[in-house]
Amino acid sequence: MMDDVLLKLGQNVSHLMEVNRAIDEAIILAITNQQGMITFANKKFCDISQYSQQELIGQNHRIVNSGFHPPEFFKDLWRTIGQGRIWKGEIRNRAKNGDLYWVDTTIVPCLDEKGKPYQYIAFRVDITARKHVEEQMRRLDQLQIAGQISASIAHEIRNPLAAIQWTLLSLSNDAADREHQLSLVQAELTRIDAILTEFLTLSKKRESVFFEIDLPDLVCCKTVDIVAAQARQQGITLDVEVHSVSGKVWGDEHQLRQVFLNLMKNALESMEVGGRLTVRAEQTHDSSNRPCISIAIADSGCGMTAWQLSNLERAFFTTKPDGTGLGLTVCHQILHSHQGALNFRSQVGEGTTATVTLPLYESSEGTGGNV
Ligand SMILES: Nc1ncnc2c1ncn2[C@@H]1O[C@H](COP(=O)(O)OP(=O)(O)OP(=O)(O)O)[C@@H](O)[C@H]1O
Ligand SMILES: [Mg+2]
Structure with missing residues (x-):
């Protein structure tokens, strides 16, 4: 009877160890205490972040913060897991050598008997390659939009240009008339300038x-x-x-x-x-x-x-x-x-x-x- 129990226990332990090894191979894993301090980091976490386990344990996760997300993003994350709920999202982090990487993240709070979280287990998957593809697609979309905007700009600027051309063609010999016609030209040129100024605001790559x-x-x-x-x-x-x-x-x-x-x-x-x-x-x-x-x-x-x-x-x-x-x-x-x-x-x-x-x-x- 006792032998049976021990055998079963042994089988369960080895089964759990198998599962553990498989997870360790597939997923970036970290455990964090209530205060946000890393208490466990698996090898995949060390590989992607380029920090050793010794460097990570005892640290706050800010060690890999890339500064990409606004503070509100992490506030929302903490609010969610602090209430014992699971948080999912995509995070951009920074490795020790400055390389940026993206991780699809699920954080599961471990709750005590009162339902309060005492630690958090974070499962992450490297999605940097997918993010690069998405970025390239976005650039293509932007190029397409830029093409459409250029077409409408050209269309808008053609009108005042045509007005200028017609006015110049019909420029009168009479001095008073000419002054009036030149003021029309001036007004159309001001309009082109205004269109281009707004257009530059829209398209400028100002950070x-x-x-x-x-x-x-x-x-x-x-x-x-x-x-x-x-x-x-x-x-x-x-x-x-x-x-x-x-x-x-x-x-x-x-x-x-x-x-x-x-x-x-x-x-x-x-x-x-x-x-x-x-x-x-x-x-x-x-x-x-x-x-x-x-x-x-x-x-x-x-x-x-x-x-x-x-x-x-x-x-x-x-x-x-x-x-x-x-x-x-x-x-x-x-x-x-x-x-x-x-x-x-x-x-x-x-x-x-x-x-x-x-x-x-x-x-x-x-x-x-x-x-
Ligand atoms: N407060 C407002 N009262 C009445 N019409 C408005 C008001 N705000 C916007 N509009 C209408 O919306 C149009 C577009 O406004 P928008 O600010 O985009 O361009 P605009 O004022 O015509 O030109 P720009 O701002 O480039 O000098 C205006 O031409 C006007 O018809
Ligand atoms: Mg306006």
């Missing part, structure tokens, strides 16, 4: 520089102040109250400024003389219940028809004689890269409210690394 930004401050001091002079000139009353809400966001200051400048410029252009421009901040939640800050820019201008509203996301859509129709395209592109949104409410003859929503940024305390 985004993300920092913690106080959004009400940025709106108040770095955008409203700039449009104030123009508003005064048009006799428009500015009513700005954004500091009632504290709103830190994670973003690129230059790009976010551009969003608010474009929206305020549109608001001022919708009102000829007189009127009111109201800017308000509010704390809200987005569709996935993340805490957000909304900034609403409301004008009492001409408003938009349903047709205009449905065309707002189209590049080059403009109803203005001197507009390029790229202002809102730039706004959408920037907000997309900030996980934000832009919505419009408008009534012809009454005015328009443009609302920018951005996720609030909570700085992370001690959870900046992965597990």
Whole structure:
């Protein structure tokens, strides 16, 4: 009887050892304690990270952090596993020699009898090759999009060029006439310049520089102040109250400024003389219940028809004689890269409210690394 039990136990142990060996061959494995300290790393983890077991054990996973993911990414990870739930995702890490690698990661919390995690087991699979292929595909897509944009740019620039050509061909001998015709040429050249400036903003490979930004401050001091002079000139009353809400966001200051400048410029252009421009901040939640800050820019201008509203996301859509129709395209592109949104409410003859929503940024305390 005892022999049978021992035999069975022996078989089970050797079975488990087989499974263990197979997992060890296939998967990058790490065990982390409650505080985020590595307590076990298998050979595959050492191979991919180029650190020895001695170098890894006792360290925080920040040792392989590549700085690619925003702090919010790791906060979400810690929140999930801290609540005893499994986290899955793709992480870009950095090996000892600086090489970057991607791992498809599943982190399973081990729970004590009270349901509280006492350690975390992370299973990772190297997906660097797949990520490279995806990146190449993305570049191809971008090239295709660049081709389409170039075609529409060429189309847009042809119109003012044709106008210039016709004007020059019919240049009059009369001095007064000629002055008028040359001013038309000048206006068309200014328009080409404006189209090209916006186009460069859209296509420029400027690296985004993300920092913690106080959004009400940025709106108040770095955008409203700039449009104030123009508003005064048009006799428009500015009513700005954004500091009632504290709103830190994670973003690129230059790009976010551009969003608010474009929206305020549109608001001022919708009102000829007189009127009111109201800017308000509010704390809200987005569709996935993340805490957000909304900034609403409301004008009492001409408003938009349903047709205009449905065309707002189209590049080059403009109803203005001197507009390029790229202002809102730039706004959408920037907000997309900030996980934000832009919505419009408008009534012809009454005015328009443009609302920018951005996720609030909570700085992370001690959870900046992965597990
Ligand atoms: N606040 C607003 N009130 C009324 N119409 C608006 C408002 N904002 C945008 N629009 C409409 O949306 C169109 C597109 O706006 P967008 O900012 O993209 O280009 P634009 O203002 O025409 O040109 P640009 O910004 O390049 O000078 C405008 O031409 C206008 O018809
Ligand atoms: Mg505009």
